[in-house]
Every structure is written in structure tokens, then in C-alpha cells.
Amino acid sequence: xxxxxxxxxxxxxxxxxxxxxxxxxxxxxxxxxxxxxxxxxxxxxxxxxxxxxxxxxxxxxxxxxxxxxxxxxxxxxxxxxxxxxxxxxxxxxxxxxxxxxxxxxxxxxxxxxxxxxxxxxxxxxxxxxxxxxxxxxxxxxxxxxxxxxxxxxxxxxxxxxxxxxxxxxxxxxxxxxxxxxxxxxxxxxxxxxxxxxxxxxxxxxxxxxxxxxxxxxxxxxxxxxxxxxxxxxxxxxxxxxxxxxxxxxxxxxxxxxxxxxxxxxxxxxxxxxxxxxxxxxxxxxxxxxxxxxxxxxxxxxxxxx
Ligand code: CP
Numbered sequence: 001x002x003x004x005x006x007x008x009x010x011x012x013x014x015x016x017x018x019x020x021x022x023x024x025x026x027x028x029x030x031x032x033x034x035x036x037x038x039x040x041x042x043x044x045x046x047x048x049x050x051x052x053x054x055x056x057x058x059x060x061x062x063x064x065x066x067x068x069x070x071x072x073x074x075x076x077x078x079x080x081x082x083x084x085x086x087x088x089x090x091x092x093x094x095x096x097x098x099x100x101x102x103x104x105x106x107x108x109x110x111x112x113x114x115x116x117x118x119x120x121x122x123x124x125x126x127x128x129x130x131x132x133x134x135x136x137x138x139x140x141x142x143x144x145x146x147x148x149x150x151x152x153x154x155x156x157x158x159x160x161x162x163x164x165x166x167x168x169x170x171x172x173x174x175x176x177x178x179x180x181x182x183x184x185x186x187x188x189x190x191x192x193x194x195x196x197x198x199x200x201x202x203x204x205x206x207x208x209x210x211x212x213x214x215x216x217x218x219x220x221x222x223x224x225x226x227x228x229x230x231x232x233x234x235x236x237x238x239x240x241x242x243x244x245x246x247x248x249x250x251x252x253x254x255x256x257x258x259x260x261x262x263x264x265x266x267x268x269x270x271x272x273x274x275x276x277x278x279x280x281x282x283x284x285x286x287x288x289x290x291x292x293x294x295x296x297x298x299x300x301x302x303x304x305x
Contacts, residue, residue: 001014001297001298001301002121002298002301003115003121003122003123003124003298004121004122004123004124004133004134004294004297004298005111005112005115005122005124005131005133006124006130006131006133006169006172007131007133007136007137007169007172007173007176008131008172010133010173010176011176012176012177012178015137015140015173015176015177016177017297018137018290018293018294018297019137019140019141019144019290019293021292021293021296021297022137022138022141022286022289022290022292022293023141023145023289024293025062025065025288025289025290025292025293025296026145026285026286026289028065028292029065029285029288029289029292034065035064035065035067036065036066036067037066037067038066038067038295038296038299039063039066039067039068039099039295039296039299040067040068041067042067042068042069042099042100042299042302043068043069043071043096043097043098043099043100044059044063044068044069044070044071044098044099044100044101044102044295045070045071045073045093045096045098045100045101045102046059046060046063046070046071046072046073046101046102046125047073047075047089047093047101047102047103047104048072048073048075048103048104048125049075049080049086049103049104049105049106049110050104050105050106050126052104052125052126053260053261054259054260054261054284054287055104055125055126055132055134055135055287056072056104056125058284058287058288058291059102059123059125059134059291059295060072061288061291062288062289062291062292062294062295063100063291063295065288065292066292066295066296066299068099068100068295071098073093086105086110086113086114087113087114087117090114090117090118091117091118093118094117094118094119094120097120098118098120099120099121099299099302100120100121100122100123100295100298100299100302101114101118101120101121101122101123102122102123102125103122103123103124103125103127104125104126104127105126105127105128106127106128107127107128108127108128108129108130108165109127109128109130110127110128111124111127112127120302121298121301121302123294123295123298126165127165128165129162129163129164129165129168129224130165130168131165131168131169132165132166132168132169132259133169134287134290134291134294135165135166135169135170135259135287136166136169136170136172136173136174137173137290137293137294138283138286138287138289138290138291139166139170139173139216139257139259139283139286140173140174140177141286141289141290142257142279142282142283142286143155143214143255143257145282145286146255146279146282147213147214147255150174150177150178150179151177151178151179152178152179152180153179153180153213153214154179154180154182154211154212154213154214155170155174155179155180155181155182155212155213155214155216156181156182156183156184156202156208156209156212156214156215156216156250157170157171157181157182157183157184157199157216157218158183158184158185158205158208158209158215158216158217158218158240158242158267159184159185159189159217159218159219159220159240159267160185160189160218160219160220160221160267161183161185161189161190161191161194161218162185162188162189162190162191163189163221163224163225164218164219164221166218166259167183167218170216171183171197171199175197175198175199180200181198181199181200182199182200182201182202182208182212183199183200183201183202183208184202184203184204184205184208184209184240185203185240186203186231186236186239186240187203188231189231190203205239205240205242205246206246206249207249209246209247209249209250210249210250211249211250211251212250212251212254213250213251213253213254213255214254214255214257215242215247215250215254215255215256215257216257216258217242217256217257217258217262217267217268218258218259218267219258219259219260219261219262219263219266219267220233220236220263220266220267233265233266236266236267237265237266237267237269240267241265241266241267241268241269242256242267242268242269242272243269243271243272244269244271244272244275247272247277254277255277255278255279256268256272256273256275256277256278256279256280257278257279257280257283258273258280258283259283260280260283260284262280
């Protein structure tokens with residue numbers, strides 16, 4: 001593959017190969033000397049039109065650990081603010097001859113459009129409510145390392161599924177790898193017709209969590225709600241927030257995940273987020289490893305590689 005635009009289009013073999021490569025990157029990242037030379041001489045541009053803590057910093061660290069020159073484009077102080085379009089911005093950066101551009105954009109499909117306009121490899125770091133492929137890969141890596149497998153596990157994806165690119169990428173990946181996926185949320189925050197994707201749908205949190213192996217919480221994305229339906233935080237937490245009591249419906253060895261950023265007391269209770277069943281910090285560590293794996297895999301298809 002020349003780009004990574006989504007989980008859609010990756011085969012189970014592609015996914016497993018990336019996870020194997022990421023396991024090696026975890027070992028590298030735990031050594032004192034973390035630097036490799038796979039991307040030496042290559043230029044990586046991180047172009048983030050939306051805020052990010054985890055994704056941007058881990059792509060930067062991943063590129064640097066592989067020896068690339070990494071440039072973080074500061075959109076907030078760029079000519080985007082003067083009205084330059086996505087296409088013109090892409091063409092401008094393309095003229096500087098980068099090898100890889102990592103893009104986050106608020107419009108679904110913007111990253112695909114950009115990939116058609118540039119000569120280099122493009123990685124989707126989140127496009128609107130469409131896909132966030134490296135998040136799904138890092139979640140899969142975290143699950144596989146803790147459970148030893150993905151196949152046959154019951155995974156509940158909970159909360160604001162409607163606005164979530166993380167949910168979409170995870171549903172595609174987990175099903176491709178043989179997991180059984182449930183989605184749980186208020187009907188107003190579930191995409192209409194989601195059952196068509198082969199997931200089990202629950203609007204009752206306790207019923208949905210019964211006997212699952214993995215509980216994946218999602219952030220309530222109030223910034224994408226455009227005033228339509230914004231639930232009260234107190235009521236949302238009461239019915240859909242993950243607290244110790246609701247978590248007891250899951251298997252005793254169930255593990256809790258959240259892609260971040262978390263709203264403590266909205267979709268997840270603090271004691272659960274920081275508790276013994278939580279993998280949230282490990283997910284962040286896996287984020288760097290997965291991004292190293294993705295950059296390395298793309299590097300093999302760069303010209304003159
Ligand atoms: N999970 C995730 O994408 O986090 P950031 O928005 O901080 O990158």
C-alpha cells in the first residue's frame with residue numbers, strides 16, 4: 001500500500017503484519033537507545049487541522065525514532081487562516097518534496113482528496129467522523145498483547161458512536177480479525193442502520209456490557225453536535241458513564257480502554273480510568289509503536305527505497 005487512508009482496504013494479513021512490526025517497535029522504544037535509521041534522509045510533515053495531543057506527538061516521536069526529519073506544520077499560524085484551501089496547502093507542501101504527510105482534518109474524505117493531489121505517502125490521522133486507522137491499530141495491538149488474541153473476543157464500543165471515527169475504524173478492524181463487536185449508546189448517538197455492519201446494538205449499558213472481554217469507551221464529542229442533541233452531562237454519566245458498578249456486568253477479567261482525550265465524570269469515572277482493569281496508559285505507549293510500524297511499512301514503498 002502506498003498510503004494508509006483507512007482500515008477499510010486492509011486485509012487481516014496486512015493488519016497482523018503491522019501488529020507484528022509494532023511489537024518489534026515496542027521493544028525498540030523500551031531500549032535506552034531508541035533511534036533507528038529506516039527513515040534516514042526522509043522528510044515527514046505532520047499537518048493537523050484539528051487539535052491533537054496523542055496522535056501528533058506520537059507520530060513525531062515515531063518519525064524521529066526511525067531517523068526521519070519531522071516537521072510539525074502549525075495550521076493555527078499558517079496561511080490556512082488567510083483562506084488558503086486544503087488543495088493549495090497540499091500543493092504548496094508537496095512542492096517541498098516531503099516523503100510522508102500525516103494529516104488530520106475535520107472533514108470526512110479530506111485525507112483521500114489530499115492523497116490524490118500529492119506525490120508522497122499520506123497517512124490518515126483522523127478525518128471527520130470517517131476513520132482513524134492508527135488508533136484502531138494501536139487498540140488492536142493493546143488487546144492482542146493483553147489477551148493474546150483478538151479472534152473470538154467480545155468487545156463493547158460505548159457512547160457517542162455517531163460522531164466517532166475511532167468507533168468506525170475499530171468496528172472494521174475488530175470484525176476483520178474475528179472479534180464480536182457490540183455498540184452501546186443512547187439511540188440519538190448511534191448511527192442509523194448501524195446493525196447493517198454486523199454489530200449487536202444496545203441502548204442499555206448494563207445489558208450491553210454483560211460478559212464482554214473488552215470495554216472501549218468513547219468521548220462525548222459535544223463539539224460535533226451542532227446544537228442538535230446535546231445530552232446533559234449528569235444524565236449521560238448516570239446512564240452511559242462507565243463506573244465500577246456497570247463494569248461488574250463485564251467478565252471479571254475484562255479490560256477497559258479509552259482513546260483519549262477523556263472526560264472524567266462524563267463517559268468514564270476517574271476510579272475506573274485509573275483502576276487495575278484500565279489499559280489507557282498502555283494504549284498511549286502502543287500508539288508510538290504502531291505509528292513506527294506504519295511509517296516503516298510505507299517507507300518500503302517510497303521511491304528509491
Ligand atoms: N486518540 C486521539 O486521537 O487523541 P488526540 O486527539 O489527542 O490525538
